[in-house]
Amino acid sequence: MTIxxxxxxxxxxxxFLAAGGMKLARDRAALKEANMPWVDDFSAxxxxxxxxxxxxxxxxxxxxxxxxxATVLSPIAGICLALVMLGxxxxxxxxxxxxxxxxxxxxxxLTAAVLGFAAL
Numbered sequence: 001m002t003i004x005x006x007x008x009x010x011x012x013x014x015x016f017l018a019a020g021g022m023k024l025a026r027d028r029a030a031l032k033e034a035n036m037p038w039v040d041d042f043s044a045x046x047x048x049x050x051x052x053x054x055x056x057x058x059x060x061x062x063x064x065x066x067x068x069x070a071t072v073l074s075p076i077a078g079i080c081l082a083l084v085m086l087g088x089x090x091x092x093x094x095x096x097x098x099x100x101x102x103x104x105x106x107x108x109x110l111t112a113a114v115l116g117f118a119a120l
Contacts, residue, residue, distance in 0.1 A: 005115035009061050009074065012108050016058035016081060023051025038091055050084070057081040061112060071120060078113030082106045 023031065028047060031039045039047055060077030064070050088102035 002119050005065070005112065005119050008108060008115060009065065009078070009112045012078070012081065012105070012112050013058045013062045015105065015108075016054045016061070020051040020054025020056075020058060023047055024055065038095060038097070041091065041095070053084055054081070057084065057109075061109070065116065065119075071116075075113040075116030075120075078109040078111075078116060081109040082113065085109065 022034070026034070028039045028042075028044055031047065042050075057077050057080055060073055061081065062074065064073040064077075085102040085106035089099040089106065092099040092102060
């Protein structure tokens with residue numbers, strides 16, 4: 001069970017570090033050019049907060065389990081990332097865009113959360 005957690009959490013961490021880091025590093029125009037038209041619905045501040053939530057969630061998904069300190073925080077971070085992705089599903093659905101990517105990421109992080117709780 002622990003090996004599966006590490007694989008799923010590691011994959012989630014990589015994806016969210018990349019996605020969140022991109023939102024933190026680029027401005028709205030660059031994100032829109034990078035095939036993220038949803039940024040039209042948000043100002044720069046909330047986009048940066050979404051990016052920060054993704055980066056912190058990614059770190060929270062892996063670091064507590066990696067350092068064996070407050071390991072309950074890893075599955076909690078998974079749940080929080082899933083909630084962020086459910087918000088993304090709502091935005092994409094409202095814009096009549098495909099919500100498949102955020103839905104898959106929500107399932108991935110929920111899986112990591114369940115595996116993390118099982119490993120406690």
